Amino acid sequence: MRADIYIVHKPTDTEGDNSTAMVTRELDMKGECWHPLSLAEIDLFRNRIEQAVIWVCGMEQENHQFEVLQTLAARNRVVNTPEAIATCASKALTTALLVRENIRTPETFFSASRRDAAVFIRLQGKVVYKPVYGFDGNGVRLITSEDQLEDGPYYLQEYVPNDRDFRVFVIGDEAVGAIERRSDHLTHNIHQGGTAKAVPVDPEMASIAIAATEAVNADYAGVDLLLDQDGYTVLEVNGTPNWHGMTAPIPVLIADHLVSAARLTRR
Structure with a gap:
């Protein structure tokens, strides 16, 4: 099995809201060769994919899929890279990189210590709790007291009104x-x-x-x-964003980016 572009579909796609299909339609219109790719089902050592572009529209946040993606990245151009997707999946690591590059981000606390988390809450008065590996705003809540904390670790940010x-x-x-x-x-x-x-x-x-x-x-x-x-x-x-509400032609632009990457990979 071989093609220039492979597509990992977004698990949350539905018939009426299908981000993957928006981009593959653009690739079809450009006459580009592409194939769907299942990270859960591929046998890496019987179905070797080499020198291709692999676009990850979305993926499950679990170890097997990250392992597969990292293995594919050894011989292919993966967009976004497994490292970038893993970084964005971790709010703690993302924050660390933003701070390192002096990019403004709310003051943040990350620790398994409930005692230290309580100190941060008292100093801030009001904080936002977020799951370290969360998406779509799930589990985000406002905390004003140590009593509202559950089991750690705790990723807390200052509340910006x-x-x-x-x-x-x-x-x-x-x-x-x-x-x-x-x-x-x-x-x-x-x-x-x-x-x-x-x-x-x-x-x-x-x-x-x-x-x-x-x-x-x-x-x-x-x-x-x-x-x-x-x-x-x-x-x-x-690292695997939605573009709901945008009037910019995001599917066209992503397709263009994939085609450009594929042309470079073919050389």
């Missing part, structure tokens, strides 16, 4: 689109009931989103931002 956030879609070194998300509760994620509308990408938004994408070494990313009195601050970087 807001009524909206922004997702900026970055491909390569360009911020190609953005949405503003609003809700009447803590998280503005669309999967948590938030609403989205496309907004222009201003220079400051583009600069910090591109820097965050480079910090995690991703080909492309969805960078979530808050805006406070000092400017934009990065909440997280998504």
